[in-house]
Amino acid sequence: MADLKGFVLSFLFYLLVQSAPSVQDSRFSWHRFGQSSYRFYGEARSFEDARANCMSNGGDLAIIKSEEINSFLAEIISTSNPSSACYLFGLRRENGGNFVWLDDTLERRTESSWAPSEPNDSLGIEDCACMYTHPSVEYHGKWNDIPCPGQRPYICERPQDCFRFTVFVNSGRT
Numbered sequence: 810m811a812d813l814k815g816f817v818l819s820f821l822f823y824l825l826v827q828s829a830p831s832v833q834d835s836r837f838s839w840h841r842f843g844q845s846s847y848r849f850y851g852e853a854r855s856f857e858d859a860r861a862n863c864m865s866n867g868g869d870l871a872i873i874k875s876e877e878i879n880s881f882l883a884e885i886i887s888t889s890n891p892s893s894a895c896y897l898f899g900l901r902r903e904n905g906g907n908f909v910w911l912d913d914t915l916e917r918r919t920e921s922s923w924a925p926s927e928p929n930d931s932l933g934i935e936d937c938a939c940m941y942t943h944p945s946v947e948y949h950g951k952w953n954d955i956p957c958p959g960q961r962p963y964i965c966e967r968p969q970d971c972f973r974f975t976v977f978v979n980s981g982r983t
């Protein structure tokens with residue numbers, strides 16, 4: 810009975826939070842697409858610091874394996890925060906060779922994913938990647954390889970049901 814009461818209270822709390830008006834600027838909130846939610850952060854961070862912040866929010870830097878997700882993210886960023894900034898996401902070069910996603914799968918998209926003349930591995934130190942949100946067709950949604958320590962805005966991804974899972978796990982502890 811106590812378990813049922815806890816479950817009902819957790820569910821009501823979940824509904825309350827889900828339906829509550831957000832006091833946060835919606836441009837910088839989580840955006841749903843497919844099985845994930847995505848959020849972009851305008852403050853510049855290195856790859857590792859950006860990744861740490863994404864992980865502290867239940868996710869990681871975004872893995873962008875399809876053109877659909879890439880277009881979705883490029884559109885959100887360019888309409889919400891128009892700039893020529895390049896946003897970090899979850900792709901990096903492995904031992905100076907191939908680009909690998911943070912889930913350890915090889916990057917398999919076509920050359921058209923990259924901006925003109927990229928990836929160029931300038932000075933042999935460009936082992937991370939970012940997405941341009943520049944409105945010009947040549948650069949909109951295209952990628953550039955860049956040095957990992959350089960500070961840039963970034964895109965996080967987390968499972969869509971992350972928050973719900975957190976609520977129910979916490980309810981089990983009481």
Ligand SMILES: [Ca+2]
Pocket residue numbers: 927928929930931935953954955
């Ligand atoms: Ca480059």
